[in-house]
Amino acid sequence: MKTGFFACTIALGFMTQFAQAGAIDTFRQICVSNAGNPSAIIAAGNKAGFGMEKMAVGAIGFRTKTDESLQVNVATKHKFECAVTTSDMANFEQVRADFFKSLGLKPKRGTARGIIGGKTYTFLHDTRGGEAFVMFSN
Numbered sequence: 001m002k003t004g005f006f007a008c009t010i011a012l013g014f015m016t017q018f019a020q021a022g023a024i025d026t027f028r029q030i031c032v033s034n035a036g037n038p039s040a041i042i043a044a045g046n047k048a049g050f051g052m053e054k055m056a057v058g059a060i061g062f063r064t065k066t067d068e069s070l071q072v073n074v075a076t077k078h079k080f081e082c083a084v085t086t087s088d089m090a091n092f093e094q095v096r097a098d099f100f101k102s103l104g105l106k107p108k109r110g111t112a113r114g115i116i117g118g119k120t121y122t123f124l125h126d127t128r129g130g131e132a133f134v135m136f137s138n
Contacts, residue, residue, distance in 0.1 A: 022066050023086040024102050027133040030070060031082035032103070035116040036137065038072045041082055045070045081136040089131050096125045099133055 030048060034040035042059050045052040050061030050070045058073030069085045089095045096110065103123060105112035111124040119137060126132040 023084050024099055027084040036080050041072045078136040079138050083132050083134040085130050085132045087130050092127045099125045
């Protein structure tokens with residue numbers, strides 16, 4: 001009985017790390033690589049299997065096999081915003097550290113600024129209602 005519980009715990013830990021790494025990689029490959037270009041993000045999202053749907057403002061898509069959503073300029077007050085969301089992770093502090101480390105940024109109070117193509121973007125990790133990896137510019 002204890003062996004089964006231990007194996008299950010290890011498997012769940014591995015799956016959580018996999019989901020975390022996957023969502024961060026998705027964010028980097030789609031949002032960061034196409035920063036400031038909603039059309040390119042939508043195209044990359046479709047190519048990655050998100051099935052992007054254009055809305056009155058922005059676009060959203062879901063990839064159920066990885067439990068992720070991709071959103072660009074959806075319900076935002078910013079000129080540009082891109083986000084990848086996934087389910088809650090067990091250790092949000094580690095997820096946040098991994099997120100900013102993958103971007104080469106040092107956060108202050110959960111946000112950091114970085115420059116891509118001469119334009120400044122704000123990056124954040126939001127834990128309300130799941131995990132959201134977000135970048136935006138004004």
